Amino acid sequence: MGTWDRLTGMNATTNEDGPIVIKIGGSTLGEHDTSLRDCAELHREGRQVVIVHGGGAAVTDWQQRLGAEAAWVDGLRSTTPESLEVVVAVLAGLINKQLAQALQQLGAPAIGLSGVDGATLRSPISTRIGLVGESPTCDPSTLRTLLTAGLLPVLAPVGMADDCSTTLNINADTAAGAVAVALQAAALIYLTDVPQVLDAEGRGIGCLDAARQEQLTDAGVIAGGMLPKLRSGRAAQCAGSAVRIVDGTQPRVVRRVVDGAAIGTALS
Numbered sequence: 262m263g264t265w266d267r268l269t270g271m272n273a274t275t276n277e278d279g280p281i282v283i284k285i286g287g288s289t290l291g292e293h294d295t296s297l298r299d300c301a302e303l304h305r306e307g308r309q310v311v312i313v314h315g316g317g318a319a320v321t322d323w324q325q326r327l328g329a330e331a332a333w334v335d336g337l338r339s340t341t342p343e344s345l346e347v348v349v350a351v352l353a354g355l356i357n358k359q360l361a362q363a364l365q366q367l368g369a370p371a372i373g374l375s376g377v378d379g380a381t382l383r384s385p386i387s388t389r390i391g392l393v394g395e396s397p398t399c400d401p402s403t404l405r406t407l408l409t410a411g412l413l414p415v416l417a418p419v420g421m422a423d424d425c426s427t428t429l430n431i432n433a434d435t436a437a438g439a440v441a442v443a444l445q446a447a448a449l450i451y452l453t454d455v456p457q458v459l460d461a462e463g464r465g466i467g468c469l470d471a472a473r474q475e476q477l478t479d480a481g482v483i484a485g486g487m488l489p490k491l492r493s494g495r496a497a498q499c500a501g502s503a504v505r506i507v508d509g510t511q512p513r514v515v516r517r518v519v520d521g522a523a524i525g526t527a528l529s
């Protein structure tokens with residue numbers, strides 16, 4: 262049975278040999294030690310791994326330290342020119358380098374980059390929430406070059422406008438989905454701070470199909486930070502990746518998912 266089957270319990274095999282894209286949520290940063298260890302281990306075993314990271318809490322923390330307000334629309338950070346400076350500094354600087362350093366310490370040849378580098382992520386500028394790339398596309402050529410060289414790319418969710426006229430804030434989930442689509446990833450794993458996607462009664466959903474996703478979204482049950490995960494995850498699932506949302510605070514969760522454990526929520 263291939264990775265796709267093991268990760269979803271389903272029978273498609275389209276992207277089986279592709280890389281594994283792992284989105285590390287900012288809300289689990291600081292408790293990510295075993296996830297990074299798992300990523301380093303998978304890389305050592307010869308798997309191609311791409312990490313896309315968030316860092317929303319750190320951005321908000323730095324905005325507060327600088328006396329700026331954080332504002333949210335549908336789970337996406339509304340971004341003024343001033344807040345964009347903080348986003349770029351914290352995500353593409355601090356968090357990206359901390360992750361690369363931690364992976365290097367674990368023996369993985371991590372290369373930190375942002376979506377600006379190699380024009381990896383470009384998007385139209387949002388018309389409603391400022392300097393945000395709401396619908397990014399990924400040019401996978403730089404990531405492929407790094408993967409082919411045996412490196413482990415760590416991508417910060419900062420990109421550019423389509424005409425390269427400005428940097429843009431991109432939601433990390435949305436970025437991870439675009440990367441998975443472009444790389445034809447075997448799997449896309451979102452590490453977050455809840456064990457599963459929950460239904461209206463607060464019960465965990467093991468397997469979420471498109472119709473139920475739409476229904477729960479329309480009913481407002483899927484909201485906030487879960488919206489960009491499921492929107493971008495659905496796009497990746499349609500493009501042939503196995504997609505799972507799992508609790509990144511649990512030990513060895515990446516290892517267990519890749520080894521076929523039916524944990525978290527799978528998109529079907």
Ligand SMILES: Nc1ncnc2c1ncn2[C@@H]1O[C@H](COP(=O)(O)OP(=O)(O)OP(=O)(O)O)[C@@H](O)[C@H]1O
Nearest residue numbers: 286287288315316317453458459482483484486487
């Ligand atoms: N139906 C749902 N089931 C589970 N969680 C949900 C649901 N709807 C909304 N959420 C919220 O989504 C949150 C996860 O997204 P959030 O953006 O906060 O974290 P993250 O993406 O892991 O981290 P970061 O945004 O910092 O990178 C959960 O903590 C929960 O509050």
Ligand SMILES: [Mg+2]
Nearest residue numbers: 315317434486
């Ligand atoms: Mg989030």
